[in-house]
Amino acid sequence: MKLKRILKRILKWTSLAILLALFAGIVLLFIAYWRSTNDCDSMVSPSNPMKAIVYCDYGLANLKLKEIEKPVPSDDQVLVRVHAASVNPYDWHFVEGTPKIMRMMGVGLRKPKDTRLGVDFAGTVEAVGKNVTQFKPGDEVFGGRGGAFAEYVCPRASRAVALKPANITFEQAASVNIAGITALQALRDKGNVQPGQKVLINGASGGVGTFAVQIAKAFGAEVTGVCSTRNVDLVKSIGADHVIDYTKQDFTKTDQHYDMIYDLVGNHGFSERRNILKPNGICVLAGIGGAGAHPETMGRIAGNFWNAFRSNFSKEKFVFYIAKLTEGDFGVLRDLMQSGKVSPVIDRTYKLEQTADAVRYMEEGHARGKVVVMVE
Secondary structure (H helix, E strand, O other): HHHHHHHHHHHHHHHHHHHHEEEEHHHHHHHHHHHHOOOOOHHOOOOOOOEEEOEEEEEEEHEEEEEEEOOOOOEEEEEEEEEEHHHHHEHHHHHHHHHHHHHHHHHHOOOOOEEEEEOOOEEEEEEEOOOOOOOOOOEEEEEOOOOOEEEEEEOOOOOOEEEEEOOOOHHHHOOHHEEEEEEHHHHHHHOOOOOEEEEEEEOOHHHHHHHHHHHHOOOEEEEEEOOOOOHHHHHHHOOOEEEOOOOOOHHHHHHOEEEEEOOOOOOOOOHHHHHHHHEEEEEEEEEOOOOOOOOOOOHHHHHHHHHHHHHOOOEEEEEEEOOOOHHHHHHHHHHHHHOOOOOOOEEEEEEHHHHHHHHHHHHHHOOOOEEEOOOO
């Protein structure tokens, strides 16, 4: 009986401690929510202004073209006058603050912590920091830097910036950063694509897909692209050996088998894709089909993680990854473009003041290649 009373007390106090912890967590979350703000209310008139896209609250309707302070390069940075910047699903997620878990991970619960938007850019170097030796004023460059929807950015010279090949435009160069790096690392690092291998790319006409088709061909692979009817000719034109129109044929129900599947859509099950992989083949997972939220979004995100876990028990591997920006990979992409093996595909261009329209169009999920914002 004594032991029973002790156990009851332990259960009672444990339950009370859990309830108090939950209550404290809710209170802290509530406080964090209302303290989550940004510097929009304290913005002063800039002494050296430039135009930039700013959003003080979540939602496309809150994207505004404003004058803010022009950046000054630090010792290891370069000041780039931006000619063009491109839109990515990455940007839409930050504008809308979705999925909501992003807000809890530091993006900002109630309001966005960082009020600037855009990452991909291309432009001309105007000034360099005192420690920079690889670039000089007048150089045409491309790369990645937060706040790219603006007249100027200051990227670190040793990280995500490279000289622009003369044979591509600023619009094309501005589209390379996230999409090109994502495609390159999937094929080379995760898929280990070798000459003569068969590669299938599901979502071949999108921003990442158009890079992936060309990079896979440059690596010597036999490429099959999957896209809709209206994009068949486009995917053929960038080098795909075979094109499957998904409105007419299910690529998992053919007699073909592949060394690698690069799946940017995630609209098929584990077994369906595994059955068309060769023994020890690899399916690289890197997308959910389109940029904006749709009914399948959460299911496909969860499916990518689940499929990667399930493949631990099969010869065929499913790999989920997040691309990382590296200086070396910018050099690889530059060389591929300079040699003519990769040519970025541009769907539409918008003016800087039309950035919200550009993000909205990309969000619809039907862009052919990349959507670009012209800054000048």
